[in-house]
Amino acid sequence: MALNAINTGDKTIITIEDPIEYELKGLKQLQVNAAQSFTFANGLRSILRQDPDVIMVGEVRDKDTAEIALDAAMTGHLVFTTLHTIDTATAIGRLSDLGVESRRYASALQLVIAQRLVRLACPECKKPYKPAQKDLDQLGIGTLKDQAYYRGAGCSSCNGTAFFGRIGVFECLHPEADLKEILETNATPAVIRELARKHGMCTLREEGAKKALQGLTPVEEIVRVVM
Numbered sequence: 691m692a693l694n695a696i697n698t699g700d701k702t703i704i705t706i707e708d709p710i711e712y713e714l715k716g717l718k719q720l721q722v723n724a725a726q727s728f729t730f731a732n733g734l735r736s737i738l739r740q741d742p743d744v745i746m747v748g749e750v751r752d753k754d755t756a757e758i759a760l761d762a763a764m765t766g767h768l769v770f771t772t773l774h775t776i777d778t779a780t781a782i783g784r785l786s787d788l789g790v791e792s793r794r795y796a797s798a799l800q801l802v803i804a805q806r807l808v809r810l811a812c813p814e815c816k817k818p819y820k821p822a823q824k825d826l827d828q829l830g831i832g833t834l835k836d837q838a839y840y841r842g843a844g845c846s847s848c849n850g851t852a853f854f855g856r857i858g859v860f861e862c863l864h865p866e867a868d869l870k871e872i873l874e875t876n877a878t879p880a881v882i883r884e885l886a887r888k889h890g891m892c893t894l895r896e897e898g899a900k901k902a903l904q905g906l907t908p909v910e911e912i913v914r915v916v917m
Contacts, residue, residue, distance in 0.1 A: 692770060693717065693746060704740065706733040707748035722748070730755045738762055747771040753789040760790065763798040777894060778802040778863035779879035779886065786876055796865075796873035804861040804894060806915045808907050809853035812842035816852075821902075821909035828913050829899040841908035857906060859916060861894045 697703060697716050705714075708722035708730070720733050730747055731754040737745055738758070749772050750756045763769040775781040781802050785795045818838045826832060842852030863886045865873065872885055887893070892900075898912035 693744070696744065696768075701743040702740075703744040703746070704737045704742040705746035705748070706730060706737060707746075718742075731758055734758045734762070738767075742767065744768045745770070749773070750785075750788070756785060756788050756790045756795075760794050760798050764794075775804070777804045777879075777883070778861050778891070779883040782863075782873060782882055783879045792876040793874045796870045799865050799870070799873070802863040802865075804863075806859045806894060806898070807856045808859055808898065808901060808911050808915045810855045810857055811840050811905070811907050811911075812845060812848035812852055812854040814847040814854070815843045815845035816840040816905070817843055819908075825909045825913050828917055829895060829902065829909065831899050831903070831909075837903065838905060839902060839909055840905040841910075853911075857901065859894055859898045859901060859912075861892065861897060863891055864889075 693703060693705070693714060697714065699716060702718075703716070704718045704720065706720045706722060710719050710721050713719065720737070722728060722730060722733060730749065730751065734745070734747060734755060735758060738761075745759075745762055745767050747755065747759050747769065750759060759769050759771055773781045773784045775784050781804065782795070782799070786792060817840065819841050821839050823833070842848060842854070844850040844852045848854045863882075866889050869882070869885050869889065872881060883893075894916045898916040901907050902909045902912050
């Protein structure tokens with residue numbers, strides 16, 4: 691989605707993926723091939739020789755790949771990549787776990803997004819219901835007077851599942867100047883999260899709670915996915 695948004699035809703965009711899940715028109719996409727020693731790190735080195743404007747690395751799995759990606763970001767390239775973590779703050783800590791110096795990623799990092807997909811209550815059969823108080827407490831909602839919550843009952847439209855479609859829940863961390871300073875000290879995820887929230891970051895739990903309050907999905911679905 692992000693690549694499509696900036697794919698305006700005036701930028702050279704190269705990706706390295708494992709596997710290539712979607713073919714995107716106007717991009718040059720490379721497939722990792724471990725059997726031929728074409729790894730993320732080796733492929734990224736090859737990509738940099740072509741001096742693209744934008745690079746997408748499917749996943750950072752080791753220090754070598756992380757270091758090269760950071761080198762690319764610090765020399766004028768826009769770099770997208772993914773890390774397997776539970777939220778934005780622990781994604782930053784993951785770079786430290788891989789052996790990357792905190793002062794390096796602190797200066798290059800522009801945005802971290804954590805996402806979850808939750809199932810939508812079927813619009814054809816959803817009805818008001820009363821969630822368990824313990825689930826509301828887990829989401830920090832508490833008891834709200836006259837608040838309606840919805841869940842599907844199961845119908846032919848959703849094949850009796852009570853759900854139809856999915857929606858993303860996102861947590862976005864944009865490092866401000868003071869947060870970048872904290873990152874250079876190799877701060878813990880808890881410290882990073884607290885400071886980011888002071889700057890207005892909404893957590894996955896808070897964003898998920900909004901979806902439940904809007905009647906888009908049951909409270910239990912949010913608890914299942916984001917807690």
